[in-house]
Amino acid sequence: MTTTLPIDRMIDTERGTISREIFVSPEFHREELEKLFTRAWLFVGHESQIPNPGDFFVSRMAEESVILCRDTMGTVHVFLNSCRHRGMKVCRYESGNTSLFVCPYHSWSYTTDGKLQGVPLYRVLYEGQLDRSEWSLIEVPKLHLYKGTVWASWDAEAPDFMTYLGDAVDHLDQVLDCRDGRPGGSEVIGIHKWILPANWKFAAENFLGDTYHNPSHRSVDMIGIGPSARAGQTGRRDNEYNKGQHVWASFPAGHGVHSVWMPEEFDYQPSYAQYPVVDEYFRHCFYERKKRLGDKARIMPFTGNLFPNTSYHGRQPRALCVWHPHGATQTEAWRFFLVDADAPAEVKDVLRRFYMRYSGPAGMTEQDDMENWLYATASSTGTIARRYPFNYQQSMGAYKHNDPIPGDVSTQITEQNARNYYQVYARYLKGESWASLLGTGDAVRAAAE
Amino acid sequence: MSRLDRLALKQEIEDFLYMEADLLDQRMFREWLDLLAEDLIYFMPIRRNVKFGQHAEKENTKQGEGISWFDEDKWTLGKRVEQILTGVHYAEEPLSRVTHMVSNVRLLEVSPSVEDPRDVVVGCRFLVYQNRVEYESNTFIGRRIDTLRRNGESWLIARRELILEQNVLLAKNLSILF
Numbered sequence: 001m002t003t004t005l006p007i008d009r010m011i012d013t014e015r016g017t018i019s020r021e022i023f024v025s026p027e028f029h030r031e032e033l034e035k036l037f038t039r040a041w042l043f044v045g046h047e048s049q050i051p052n053p054g055d056f057f058v059s060r061m062a063e064e065s066v067i068l069c070r071d072t073m074g075t076v077h078v079f080l081n082s083c084r085h086r087g088m089k090v091c092r093y094e095s096g097n098t099s100l101f102v103c104p105y106h107s108w109s110y111t112t113d114g115k116l117q118g119v120p121l122y123r124v125l126y127e128g129q130l131d132r133s134e135w136s137l138i139e140v141p142k143l144h145l146y147k148g149t150v151w152a153s154w155d156a157e158a159p160d161f162m163t164y165l166g167d168a169v170d171h172l173d174q175v176l177d178c179r180d181g182r183p184g185g186s187e188v189i190g191i192h193k194w195i196l197p198a199n200w201k202f203a204a205e206n207f208l209g210d211t212y213h214n215p216s217h218r219s220v221d222m223i224g225i226g227p228s229a230r231a232g233q234t235g236r237r238d239n240e241y242n243k244g245q246h247v248w249a250s251f252p253a254g255h256g257v258h259s260v261w262m263p264e265e266f267d268y269q270p271s272y273a274q275y276p277v278v279d280e281y282f283r284h285c286f287y288e289r290k291k292r293l294g295d296k297a298r299i300m301p302f303t304g305n306l307f308p309n310t311s312y313h314g315r316q317p318r319a320l321c322v323w324h325p326h327g328a329t330q331t332e333a334w335r336f337f338l339v340d341a342d343a344p345a346e347v348k349d350v351l352r353r354f355y356m357r358y359s360g361p362a363g364m365t366e367q368d369d370m371e372n373w374l375y376a377t378a379s380s381t382g383t384i385a386r387r388y389p390f391n392y393q394q395s396m397g398a399y400k401h402n403d404p405i406p407g408d409v410s411t412q413i414t415e416q417n418a419r420n421y422y423q424v425y426a427r428y429l430k431g432e433s434w435a436s437l438l439g440t441g442d443a444v445r446a447a448a449e
Numbered sequence: 450m451s452r453l454d455r456l457a458l459k460q461e462i463e464d465f466l467y468m469e470a471d472l473l474d475q476r477m478f479r480e481w482l483d484l485l486a487e488d489l490i491y492f493m494p495i496r497r498n499v500k501f502g503q504h505a506e507k508e509n510t511k512q513g514e515g516i517s518w519f520d521e522d523k524w525t526l527g528k529r530v531e532q533i534l535t536g537v538h539y540a541e542e543p544l545s546r547v548t549h550m551v552s553n554v555r556l557l558e559v560s561p562s563v564e565d566p567r568d569v570v571v572g573c574r575f576l577v578y579q580n581r582v583e584y585e586s587n588t589f590i591g592r593r594i595d596t597l598r599r600n601g602e603s604w605l606i607a608r609r610e611l612i613l614e615q616n617v618l619l620a621k622n623l624s625i626l627f
């Protein structure tokens with residue numbers, strides 16, 4: 001479990017320096033796959049993608065393909081997408097409905113609950129040797145369904161998902177709940193998958209609360225691409241959070257968010273100019289949500305990252321994005337776009353059009369992020385470059401605990417979320433206990449004092 | 450005579466497509482926008498791996514629903530051009546070097562008639578090469594179906610469907626115009 005990498009020297013969050021090695025070196029990449037992605041809770045998919053028995057969706061956990069499947073009895077599973085015989089990828093369709101996964105290689109077949117069922121010529125070739133019950137598809141030991149989303153961990157000892165999520169739940173809820181505050185009720189309306197030649201942590205860290213990079217989006221802010229841009233409004237989204245207090249909160253398990261804490265009295269800000277039906281929908285939802293959630297309605301989301309690699313945009317746009325490592329300097333991004341499942345068709349249509357012009361490789365906003373992540377990675381690979389760490393000293397110490405919301409909360413733009421994230425990251429790489437990974441261990445408490 | 454008319458029309462359409470590609474490669478983005486009809490539909494679906502027999506129904510995302518790479522109108526494309534012209538759209542600043550190749554041109558539908566072509570559906574293949582900054586290069590290859598509308602001596606693009614032959618997008622960005 002111990003590592004030979006000088007992690008504490010490379011990740012020095014006291015001083016606010018982090019070595020470039022963790023963003024470019026194959027050693028760190030390998031350590032992450034071994035020690036981090038085998039333990040942390042990872043986002044796998046959404047129940048709206050597998051509504052019926054036998055439905056499946058092929059997803060990923062880090063570098064490996066997995067099958068998210070609702071078995072014929074209705075139970076949700078996540079399996080490694082690799083045959084137990086010689087490893088052939090059992091399912092190469094992205095989604096569908098089946099009663100059996102038949103391996104293309106030698107035709108072993110698995111039922112939707114993962115059991116090995118068919119073995120050709122079993123009697124003649126395997127009778128008395130092969131115990132089928134021991135050769136099911138490899139299934140994640142930990143699975144959790146939360147408001148439609150599906151999460152899994154490869155570590156049987158992992159704490160339950162809600163403990164892992166901790167107080168970040170209040171922010172994730174703003175992504176997953178209906179706009180009118182009813183719990184859950186979202187659906188995935190489409191998925192982007194693309195490859196970017198950058199280390200995955202650049203993307204995760206960006207969503208974790210790097211509001212400082214706003215100037216890189218100057219072009220979209222100048223021309224206006226938001227939901228009200230057709231009415232001549234500049235900027236890349238509506239000004240929904242007028243008068244709110246921006247907060248950057250980090251949590252002991254490594255999550256970080258950028259949200260807005262609205263004043264006690266706050267009112268709906270007209271949005272979606274030129275789309276009266278949509279504006280009306282959000283106006284209605286706004287008041288319903290306030291009624292339903294009370295004080296909690298004061299939390300409005302921008303972005304966040306749930307440790308390690310699931311990022312979100314909370315409202316405009318609204319999506320979950322998983323940054324899968326794909327080599328030390330390459331990421332495979334999967335973005336799942338969300339809407340309220342029961343929203344009117346016109347609302348969904350306006351939203352999807354906005355999402356497409358905002359997010360992903362064709363998104364006018366995110367293209368500039370991708371450019372930055374690529375060249376930041378590429379220019380950090382050099383021998384000389386790697387001798388010089390990145391600077392993480394922004395707003396050192398400028399945060400309060402549980403004020404005005406749970407977590408370590410800054411009311412100014414900060415790299416505290418990132419410092420916290422890499423502290424937790426370092427603990428994974430050092431193979432520490434779950435108590436420590438959740439930020440509840442003695443060592444962690446002592447360090448905090 | 451209809452065969453000659455058809456040949457002449459095909460030549461005219463090809464010339465138009467080559468001229469249009471040239472405008473993009475010459476970075477004459479505003480002039481390119483002028484070739485787009487006000488009610489343009491510009492669509493690039495996401496392609497999916499599906500079981501044999503399900504291609505027609507499930508392989509491509511559909512125009513008008515869900516999420517595609519592009520499913521947009523002239524206003525949005527105008528925004529894309531505007532963004533490039535700000536000079537601070539870093540994904541295209543400095544500008545990429547791009548060549549649009551168009552081939553396999555076929556007239557798929559001509560209406561109301563070859564003698565009086567007002568709407569022409571034309572199929573082709575595209576090969577778009579992008580080279581960016583120093584080492585970045587992408588090749589986008591696929592099929593394209595355009596609906597062209599007669600506009601005086603020239604044509605307007607009323608619909609463009611770009612069937613890119615990729616599943617997971619192998620480029621970090623689709624920051625160029627197709």
Ligand code: FES
Nearest residue numbers: 083085086103106
């Ligand atoms: S690899 Fe699957 S049956 Fe042999």
Ligand SMILES: [Fe+2]
Nearest residue numbers: 213217366369
């Ligand atoms: Fe960004």
